[in-house]
Amino acid sequence: MRTVRAIFSRELKSYFFSPTAYVVLTGFTALSGWLFYQGLERFIRITNYTQGYKVGDQVVREWTLEDDILIPLFKNLSILLLIMVPAITMRLFAEEKKLKTIELLLTSPIRTSHIVLGKYLAAAFLLTLMLLPVAMFPTIILYYAGSNVDSGPLLLGYLALFLSAYALAAMGLFASTLSENQIVAFILGVVLELIFFSIGLAAPSLDVVHFFGWRVPLNEIVRDLSLGNHFDFMTTGLLRLSDLLYFCCLIVFWLAASNHSVESARWG
Amino acid sequence: MKKITQITGLCGLVIAALGIFARMIQGQGSLLVTLHLVLGGLLLLIGILTNLAEIREFLAKRGARYGTGAAIQMILWIVVLGMINYLAVTHDWVQDLTKNRLYTLSGQTLQVLNNLPGPVEATAFFQSDTLADVRRRLNLYTAAAPRFHLEFVDPDKHPELAEKKAISAYGTLLFEYGGKSIRITQHEEMDITNALIKATRSEEKVIYFLSGHEEADPGNDDKAGLSILRGALANQNYQVRGIFLTGTAVPEDASMVIIAGPRIPLAEVEIQALNNYLDRGGNLMVLLDPGYATNLEPLLAQYGISADDDVIIDPVHHLSSKDPFGLSPICSDFEQHPVTSNLPGKLLVFPRSRSLTLNKDPARKIRPMPLVRTSSDSYGETNRSLLRERGIARKDPEDLPGPLAVAGVAGRKIDLPPWEQQKKQRSELQTRLLVVGNSRFLRNGELPTYSNFLFALNGINWLAGEEDLVFLPGFKRGGNRIYLSTPQKEGIFYATVLILPELLMILGVAIWWRRR
Structure with missing residues (x-):
């Protein structure tokens, strides 16, 4: 673990x-602050003159702070992560390759899996710091409402945001192992994510x-993938073991793929 | 030549892969797809056979060996993680963290699911990826009951199935059990559960509304009518019919007769018809408004119920916006009974009611029971003329003191003769009677107020012997608001859009400056 910690603090x-x-x-x-304020301002404006979403003359759904400000905000932020995460992970291996320091790393007695894990944890730590201020938005709503x-x-929407960020970081890390060009790694990361x-x-x-x-439910398989x-499901307020496992499996799979990709440079 | 055979092999690989992909998308084989698979396989085989030496040489390389090993390991990862996810999806653990348990089935629904008499086939004719909330709700039913079989069918992709099952609207839910089918297009828990109950019950119930005495009319949709109730009963698969009892008996198929606030006294022949009906094990709902003689008094007296000649006034608990005297008493005192089982904590309102007196007669095994009582602040104003003519309401010694019964039930068991026992496959019949000192609570004007709707449906379901039909609140999250002053809004704007990002930027510049 010492080597993982060393790589983590270096990154x-x-x-x-x-x-x-x-x-x-x-x-x-x-x-995220701007998106939150826009949502809040719009909510206050529409609730001044309508009770809810109408079909004909009938209100089929009343406006709620959860469904009309915070959950859409979490969804928008998850889309924003598709750009932000590759921007954070693109340099992790691509820069090492470009500067040829990857050879030093790979010839050192450090195991490849430790290098991958150290770099991944550093990116995950930065993402955690990035997402922590988001807690301020539900806090504001809870304080006033x-x-x-x-x-x-x-709570589940916020947790889903973290889990998505960590899963996307694992994919971004894999994309970074494929190229020595950071821009290419970024684009590959965005496409994969x-x-x-x-x-x-x-x-x-x-x-x-x-x-x-064989009966193959392609639609269900694609939906479960x-x-x-999975992010949308968590924001409904249902905590499912399958959602948590999905995110964990995604992280494990892409870290394993990154490990093999880096290893291939050692043996290739 | 070697190059050409290598390209041929690669082309074969691509064509075969596309053939497999097309086969999966199409779902069924076609000549073109089969041609792709055969041609692709053939070309790939040619490529492999003509380049065996090169392939062997490539595989002998260290990189290739590692690559193969890595590929196998990745496939193993996919298989293992895929299996974990498959098991998680098929044996999921779910916890509803919403405040009002929006995604948890009620105890009543679970009871219905546990008591399903056999496998119920449910088909949801939903377009792909629509009605996600309803899908989620239906999956809760599937998870809770192995006898509830659910299939989603996209009517756009399978119009033949939609046509076969006579589906005419997107979002239709079809329940089939023992040759009987029920279709619904409303998707709340109440709708789904009640559809299940109706699909699995053996007979269709008919409710008769007595006519001819200026009663509330089920076909009337103004404030005094009963059209809202009629619609709700139709949704619960009851048949609603009107009936005149002059010279005719209550039909055999009657599940109950409702007498909704008669203004004109019933004739002797009608009373006799009702008596005969009750002696046959019939069920009766009687709603009596204050100030009207109905000739039903002797019939009700047989069951220990009499309607007092008063009008209830509750100066404390009433709808203050609607009456200054307290003529619309609000009731929250319920006796424990199937009709009131889901009412505790809720309110009922009975505008212009008369009170009921319930007399037990142990000798005749008649034990009437009050269902709903007014508060102890209420009283029964017996001097109605003073109230009507001079607009004065005061509690006098001759007035009836509260709390007063405003609704009551009674019942009687009737032993069947042996020849009837064989015919009806039971030894006794149960007559049920529900009496309310008011008909307004059931009319369109007041039915939606507080929990009157719930009480009315509970009462009708109990009379029909359908206590298991449920009335449940919807799954929707209640609306909420946030009120902010202009300075508060500005504060939020500065804090979220400006101050926090600025602090982070200043921190970054400071560190960069220090390191420079």
Whole structure:
């Protein structure tokens, strides 16, 4: 574990001694603050003259602070993560490759898995710092709206934001192992994350198919593979073991893939 | 030549992979797809056979060996993680963290699911990826009851199935049990559970509303009518019919007769018809407004119930906006009974009611029971003329002191003769009677007030012997608001959009400056 800690602190220092961390933290905080304020302002405006979402003359859903400010905010932030996370992870291996320091790392007695884990934990730590200020938004709502607010979906939505960030970081890390060019690593990361995030959108066009006698529910498989679907489910306020395991498995899989990708450089 | 065969092999790989992909998407084989698979396989085989030496040489390399090992390991990862996720999805552990348990089935629904007499086939004709909330709700039913079989069908993809089952609207839920089918397009828990009850029950119940005495009319949709109740009963799969009892008996198929606030006294022949009906094990709901003679008094007296000649006034607990005297008493005192089982903590309002007196007669095994009482601040004003003509309401010694019964039930068991026992496959019949000193609570104007709707449906379901039909609140989250003054809004804006990002930026610049 000492080697993991060494790699972790080395990566963290390089984040915080360069403008990267501050640019990311400032940008994300400002954007999330603006999105929150926009949502709040809009909510106050619409609740002044309508009770809820109407179909004809009938209100089919009343406006709520959870469904109309905070859960959409969490969803918007999860989309923002698709850009922010690769921006954080793109340099992790690509820079080492570019500067040829990867050879030093790989020829050192440190295990590849420790290098991967150390770098991943550093990126995850920075993402944690980035997401911590988001807690301020539900706190503001709870402070002013009091006990009327349903805190379950908010807590789970916030947890989903962290889990998504960690899963996307693992994918971004893998993308970074594929190229020595940080821009290429960034684009690869965005594409990979976008595929996993939005693959669920393909579900409606798929159906249960019978493949050589096997019943394959393609639509359900695609829906269960989608990060966006699991994120949406958590924001409803239902805590499911399958959602938690999905995020954990995603992290484990992409860290294993990153490990093999780095290892291939050692043996290739 | 070697190069061409290598390209041929690669082309074969691509064509075969596309063939497999197309086969999966299409779901069924076609000539073109089969051609892809055969041609791809053939080309791949040619590529492999003509380049065996090169392939062997490549595989002997260290990198290739590692690559193969890594690929196998990654496949193993996918299999293991895929299995973990599959098990998690099929044997999920779910915890509802919403404040009002929006995604937890009620105890009543679970009871219905546990008592399903056999496998119920449910088909949800939903377009793909629509009605996510309803899908979630239906999956709770599937998880709770192995006898509840659910299938989602997209009517756009399978129009033949929709046509076969006579589905005409997106979002239709079809329940099938023993050759009987129920279709609903409302998706609240109450709708789904009641549809299940209706699908699994053996007979269709008919409710008769007595006519001819200026009673409240189920077909009337103004404030004095009963159209809202009629709609709710139709949703619960009851048939609602009107009936005149002059010269005719109550039909055999009657589950109950409702007498909703008659203004004109019933004729002797009608009373006799009702008596005969009750002697056959019939069920009766009688709503009596103050100030009207109905000739029903002797019939009710047989069951130990008499309607007092008063009007209830509650100067403390009443709808203050609607009456200054307290003529609309609000009631929250309920006796424990199937009709009131889900009412504790709720309120009922009975505008312009008369009180009921309930007399037990142990000798005849008649034990009427008050269901709803007014508060102890209420009283029964017996001098109605003073109130009507001079607008004065005061508690006098001759007035009835509160709390007063405003609704009551009574019942009687009737032993069947042996030949009837064989015919009806039971040894006794149960007559049920529900009497309320008011008909307004059931009319369109007051039915939606407080929990009157719930009380009315509970009462009707109890009379029909359908206590298990449920009335449940919806799954929607209640609306809420946030009120902020202009300085508060500005404070939030500065804190979230400006101050926090600025602090982070200043911190970054300071560290960069120090290191420079």
